[in-house]
Amino acid sequence: MTVEVLTKDGSKAGSIELPESVFGIEPSEHAMYLAVRAYLANRRQGTHKTKTRSEVSGGGKKPFKQKGTGGARRGSSRSPLMPGGGTVHGPKPHLYTLDLPTKVKRLARKSALTLRARENNLVVVEDFTISAPKTREVASMLNAVKCGGSKVLVLLPEANETFVRSARNIAGVTTFPADKISAYDVLNHGKLVIFKSAIDTIAKSFGDEGGAQ
16 A cells, blocks of 8 residues: 655655554454454453451450340441441452453554545655754654544654653544554554655564564
8 A cells, every 4th residue: 555655744754564464454343343343351450349347357256245136136336237337248359351362452453544535534744853852853754644533543663752751731642663563553543644755664563474464
């Protein structure tokens, strides 16, 4: 697939051939579903907790006499039936972690990237640098390539703190090194803005096997 390369001012600077092994596969909906499900599950802390009757305070003394009250017999204020008593079958801390095979995660990433390319929601921009954090420069670039006001994922060839600090105050804009993204990151944003040199970074992130998976 061939796409245009734009400058930060929005003018055409040529074209580039996207690797077919990454941006030209048949998208797998099931792989993307599994990847998103695992990503969201792995973000859960699982720290929910309630106290059982053995953990709540009180219970040392019989709350009232055995007979003559006209009510049920009670031996402890810790009973789940008493106000302030323990909880029966309440949540306990546990992990929600889901593991996926590497091939499935790679397929999901490729499927998500291919999907955005097919939708024409992928923009390739000539590499440029920002000398100091300036939100105005990134906002101007996004408007020039017609991605302003959208939920945008900007993929950089490598970590760049200056660019990240310039973009972090723009609503809906997320920046990532191109080799660190997940399928969820791609699918969670309607548009992709990729630096030209980041295309090679993405291709290399799939390892020596290229696009075989």
